[in-house]
Amino acid sequence: MHFRKLMIVVGLILIFPIFNGSLPLQNKAHAATKLLAHGTSSLTVRSTPNGKYVGKLAKNEPFYIYGNKGSWYKIKFNKKDAYIYNTHVSKSKPPLWYKGYAGTKMNLYDISTGKLIGTFPKNEPLNVYAKQGNWLSIAYKTGYAHVSYKSVKKGTPKVWYTGYAADKLYARDSFNDKVIGTQTLASKVKVYAQQGNWLTIGYKGKYAHTYHTHVSRYVKRGIDIGQTQHRLNSPINFKKVKDAGFCFVVVKATGGLKDYNFYLPTDVQLANNVGLKTSVYHMFNATSKGKAIAEANSFAEKTKSVRFTGYVFIDVEYENLLKQTNKENLTAYVNAFYTRLAQLGYNKIGLYTSKSIYENKLNAAKLNKGMLLWLARYKNDTLGRSANMWQYTNTGRVPGIYGDVDLNVAYTSKIGG
Incomplete structure (x- = not known):
């Protein structure tokens, strides 16, 4: 009698971590995973695996995979959970479509939730990857954002003004904010746009950001x-x-x-x-x-x-x-x-x-x-x-x-x- 109770208690102790710890933790980690991907062709989007048709993702449109059910990937589409079949999906960054710039001040929206996440000033250089309806997908910080296609112009922005490094100028990557180089005091600086306290400048054939006090119009x-x-x-x-x-x-x-x-x-x-x-x-x-x-x-x-x-x-x-x-x-x-x-x-x-x-x-x-x-x-x-x-x-x-x-x-x- 006592031996059977002991065996049951031991069994429950051994089983408890499996159902109360391991599996839920695995599910949480799996659910929290967000993987960048894009379609190598347009992708059909459904409400559930094999479910109702709800739209399409344009070729090269960046999106995030949040999990899978069999051969179907779970994504966000129009602010809701949706699914796409796993063919023609590349789990990588999309290729660049063209380079452009902001024709006017523009709002930027999250590609998954549609929430406003920032703004770009007029003349800000852009990398464009896809067109999804009336929206263009552009690079923003370390990810992507949607902007109205009407606010984007193709080509290279004109130089706003040419200034000079007012001190040792630190050029920062436009997307991840890491320092990518410096310019010496009094050297020429091509300025394209300003967002708050930050200037967009030309740096070694690319674009970079620098704090506005690093640039003077006269030196x-x-x-x-x-x-x-x-x-x-x-x-x-x-x-x-x-x-x-x-x-x-x-x-x-x-x-x-x-x-x-x-x-x-x-x-x-x-x-x-x-x-x-x-x-x-x-x-x-x-x-x-x-x-x-x-x-x-x-x-x-x-x-x-x-x-x-x-x-x-x-x-x-x-x-x-x-x-x-x-x-x-x-x-x-x-x-x-x-x-x-x-x-x-x-x-x-x-x-x-x-x-x-x-x-x-x-x-x-x-x-x-x-x-x-x-x-x-x-x-x-x-x-x-x-x-x-x-x-x-x-x-x-x-x-x-x-x-x-x-x-x-x-x-x-x-x-x-």
């Missing part, structure tokens, strides 16, 4: 120089500088109340002669408003005969100055220098400093309006904020100049010419 390369670039009294060959692709030069003029760059007049004149846009900078060292005004007067007096064509930049970087002032005072002193220059007739004034100093040692909200912003940030692929100029290295090499040179890009013609 020019330039240098800034001082006495350091005249080691052993060596002259600068500005024609070689221009021929190397540089468009502007910023020359050190003065520093504090006493420092003066004796190469300034010659450098500016020679740079002007070859067609470079010329600006100058003053090394700011004032620890009061009165001293700031005195520095502005000194700068104006020492440079009055120099015919530069661009801006005067207030260079804020002296370590001792930063130690002797706080954020509010330093901002006020810079403003005093700016105001005095404006009173003396200078109407093109900018601020140069590092990104760190600008963000931590100056009150940007209280700086005088109208100053161009020139920021330094080295050993980074990007400046990391908006500015009119970026000094991206202090170890550049330039034909015609001895030794290291500061390299810059300007995002405005006010500096770049």
Whole structure:
């Protein structure tokens, strides 16, 4: 009696995992499987295996297989479960039919459920695979979507505009978003469309996406120089500088109340002669408003005969100055220098400093309006904020100049010419 009960209990224990665990888990895994496929010819769609005819799938129309009953594949058709016979079905990506582009802003719909899953902007390049009724099947992200056939144009989209890499540009695959390459600072970029913060660009004969801040409609390369670039009294060959692709030069003029760059007049004149846009900078060292005004007067007096064509930049970087002032005072002193220059007739004034100093040692909200912003940030692929100029290295090499040179890009013609 007890032995028979024990055998029954043991049997139930052994059987229980089979029906409560293994088979349901297998069914769940089978049901969750979704396999991409397409028809090598048009496919008849039925409500059940051998059931009522409900429509056709066009040749090469992508669809997903969710399981099978015998020789029939279960699919989604018009938002419902349906079945197709397993002949003329290829479990693979469909071949490309043609390349086109969005003739207008378009909505994208899931090929199985018909739900809205995204949009494409006008001019976005497309890969088209099939036509299903009034819908075209296109590639979207890592899958496919339906769009109205009326909104698609065949051929290659026209270039929207040609811009330039504003920093190190990362090109991402249009479908899976993986980085597929980079473009160097100031290199040309063909832009076709914009979707939110992302641009569609041309990249090595294909299309790619990049974040919009990586592209500027205007970028020019330039240098800034001082006495350091005249080691052993060596002259600068500005024609070689221009021929190397540089468009502007910023020359050190003065520093504090006493420092003066004796190469300034010659450098500016020679740079002007070859067609470079010329600006100058003053090394700011004032620890009061009165001293700031005195520095502005000194700068104006020492440079009055120099015919530069661009801006005067207030260079804020002296370590001792930063130690002797706080954020509010330093901002006020810079403003005093700016105001005095404006009173003396200078109407093109900018601020140069590092990104760190600008963000931590100056009150940007209280700086005088109208100053161009020139920021330094080295050993980074990007400046990391908006500015009119970026000094991206202090170890550049330039034909015609001895030794290291500061390299810059300007995002405005006010500096770049």
